[in-house]
Amino acid sequence: MSGIRAVFYRDYRQRMTNIGFVFWDLFVPLAYLVLFGLGFERMLGSSIGIEEQAFRYTAFLAPGVLGMVTFSVAMNTSWGFFMDKDSGIFYELLTYPITRAQLLIGKISFNVLLAIIGSGLVVALGHLALDAPIRWDLLPLTAIIVITATAGWFFLFSVFAIRFARMDAFNTVLSAAYILLMFFSSMFYPLSDLPVWFRVPAYINPMTWQVDLLRFSLLGVGSVTPLLLEGAALGLFAIICLTLAVRALNRAAD
Amino acid sequence: MTSAIEVQDLRKLYRTNTSQPVRALDGVSFQVPQGRIYGLLGPNGAGKSTLVKILSTITPLTSGRAQVMGFDVTGQPLASRQQLTVVLQQTATENLLTVRDNLLIYAYLHGVKSQEAQKRMQNIAEEFELGQLLRDTVQELSIGTKRRIQVAKIFMLDAPVIILDEATTGMDPLMKRRVMDRLRAEARKGRTILLTTQVLSEAEELCDTIMIIDRGRTMASGTLRELRTLSTHMFRVNLSFADTNGELVGRLEALNPIQLKVDGNAVEMVFHGEEASLLAKLADVSRDTPILQFEVRGPTLEEIFITLMKESR
Numbered sequence: 001m002s003g004i005r006a007v008f009y010r011d012y013r014q015r016m017t018n019i020g021f022v023f024w025d026l027f028v029p030l031a032y033l034v035l036f037g038l039g040f041e042r043m044l045g046s047s048i049g050i051e052e053q054a055f056r057y058t059a060f061l062a063p064g065v066l067g068m069v070t071f072s073v074a075m076n077t078s079w080g081f082f083m084d085k086d087s088g089i090f091y092e093l094l095t096y097p098i099t100r101a102q103l104l105i106g107k108i109s110f111n112v113l114l115a116i117i118g119s120g121l122v123v124a125l126g127h128l129a130l131d132a133p134i135r136w137d138l139l140p141l142t143a144i145i146v147i148t149a150t151a152g153w154f155f156l157f158s159v160f161a162i163r164f165a166r167m168d169a170f171n172t173v174l175s176a177a178y179i180l181l182m183f184f185s186s187m188f189y190p191l192s193d194l195p196v197w198f199r200v201p202a203y204i205n206p207m208t209w210q211v212d213l214l215r216f217s218l219l220g221v222g223s224v225t226p227l228l229l230e231g232a233a234l235g236l237f238a239i240i241c242l243t244l245a246v247r248a249l250n251r252a253a254d
Numbered sequence: 255m256t257s258a259i260e261v262q263d264l265r266k267l268y269r270t271n272t273s274q275p276v277r278a279l280d281g282v283s284f285q286v287p288q289g290r291i292y293g294l295l296g297p298n299g300a301g302k303s304t305l306v307k308i309l310s311t312i313t314p315l316t317s318g319r320a321q322v323m324g325f326d327v328t329g330q331p332l333a334s335r336q337q338l339t340v341v342l343q344q345t346a347t348e349n350l351l352t353v354r355d356n357l358l359i360y361a362y363l364h365g366v367k368s369q370e371a372q373k374r375m376q377n378i379a380e381e382f383e384l385g386q387l388l389r390d391t392v393q394e395l396s397i398g399t400k401r402r403i404q405v406a407k408i409f410m411l412d413a414p415v416i417i418l419d420e421a422t423t424g425m426d427p428l429m430k431r432r433v434m435d436r437l438r439a440e441a442r443k444g445r446t447i448l449l450t451t452q453v454l455s456e457a458e459e460l461c462d463t464i465m466i467i468d469r470g471r472t473m474a475s476g477t478l479r480e481l482r483t484l485s486t487h488m489f490r491v492n493l494s495f496a497d498t499n500g501e502l503v504g505r506l507e508a509l510n511p512i513q514l515k516v517d518g519n520a521v522e523m524v525f526h527g528e529e530a531s532l533l534a535k536l537a538d539v540s541r542d543t544p545i546l547q548f549e550v551r552g553p554t555l556e557e558i559f560i561t562l563m564k565e566s567r
Binding site for chain 2: 005010096252
């Protein structure tokens with residue numbers, strides 16, 4: 001069995017021991033879309049305009065909720081390193097004949113499947129119940145963005161999970177990251193109407209790149225040049241984070 | 255004979271928050287020929303686990319060289335790991351999974367094919383009395399059983415080098431004996447075993463060659479016979495008296511033994527010094543209290559170890 005397949009199988013067996021956790025990953029974004037989306041839609045009253053097209057707020061929010069899916073799955077997967085540390089298996093894993101990159105990619109592979117299923121549920125709900133005008137022809141692109149983003153976030157969070165000895169310190173960093181990365185992005189609102197001091201950090205936030213790309217692949221909105229740049233940046237972000245995570249694993253016992 | 259493990263002038267510095275880095279290994283060198291059992295002894299903090307971590311590629315070395323089956327642990331970490339199966343000091347099991355999954359996943363992660371892994375899992379489970387527990391979740395089991403699973407896993411593989419860092423800690427004596435027998439059998443088949451232990455009798459019984467390290471430096475190394483020659487002025491004396499009383503024990507204590515044990519009328523002492531002078535002193539004692547039995551032997555590994563540690567501190 002190849003290294004990645006073996007780690008995939010290991011993570012699958014582990015995740016299946018706690019169905020509640022899987023349920024949480026899959027259904028919380030749906031609740032967000034329905035409760036948060038509909039609540040804000042009622043409050044805002046009118047539709048949101050992007051590039052001279054009008055969208056219901058729930059449709060505007062759907063790509064952001066997909067961003068949330070990737071983020072939560074990545075967070076929960078990286079948290080698994082603490083479980084491995086607790087059981088003592090973490091260092092033993094590093095003695096196995098697989099590369100550090102195989103370990104990381106194998107670990108996220110099963111969870112990427114969860115992110116794809118979670119995203120599928122969000123898209124289905126958005127289309128069937130909330131009338132989001134989904135671009136079905138671009139669904140493969142949506143899947144690629146979800147895969148890249150889930151992996152990128154996981155590699156980033158893994159660096160902290162590997163380096164941090166204390167789970168409470170890790171949770172504090174993740175909670176801060178959750179707030180900052182979600183709200184300093186185009187997830188909940190269009191950035192064009194916001195002040196410059198807000199827009200600058202938002203534009204260098206990978207969450208913005210991801211949500212803009214998803215908004216294009218799901219609703220067909222966005223300009224080509226910025227989207228190409230954001231796509232390249234998101235890919236680069238995933239590769240850099242993988243490199244950093246591999247380095248962290250190589251120095252894990254130091 | 256080709257070396258399975260080769261370590262040359264190995265140094266490891268750990269950076270700390272204080273200005274002075276910790277020197278965990280300070281110029282350690284040794285070779286382990288294929289098919290031999292090599293014991294690494296030392297007190298806590300001697301550098302044994304650091305050495306194991308470097309050989310298993312968990313931690314990088316600071317300087318020097320380490321090779322496993324000819325593969326450099328720094329330059330060819332994956333190839334080195336492909337030669338190894340390791341039991342680390344810390345108990346390591348997949349606690350959320352069943353015993354069966356623990357054994358199978360370990361084999362899969364070491365590249366054993368599914369069907370072969372199933373077969374080996376059944377054999378190992380039987381040998382290590384895990385058959386009845388295969389469906390149990392590991393987190394519900396005792397620490398001793400977890401340790402048994404951890405050690406049983408290594409026999410699922412054929413990797414040429416086995417590294418064990420205090421692997422038998424927490425095991426019951428019967429299981430410990432079984433593991434030791436199995437290790438001996440594996441060495442006979444040509445596998446190389448490097449083990450660290452604090453149980454000196456275990457090393458004495460199992461190891462072909464022993465290295466004693468302290469504070470990252472080699473204190474002594476060789477076969478047990480060679481180590482004994484290092485302690486030529488050390489003697490273990492077994493005496494038997496018709497009667498032992500406080501006065502006799504006081505006189506024996508006055509001879510300054512390294513160790514003195516009185517069990518009924520039997521006395522066991524370890525001395526460091528000249529044999530002739532020791533015999534003269536004992537002859538003196540026997541004038542007042544006749545010695546019924548008298549035996550002088552070389553030191554045990556434990557006695558050599560204690561003496562070396564005392565000398566180094």
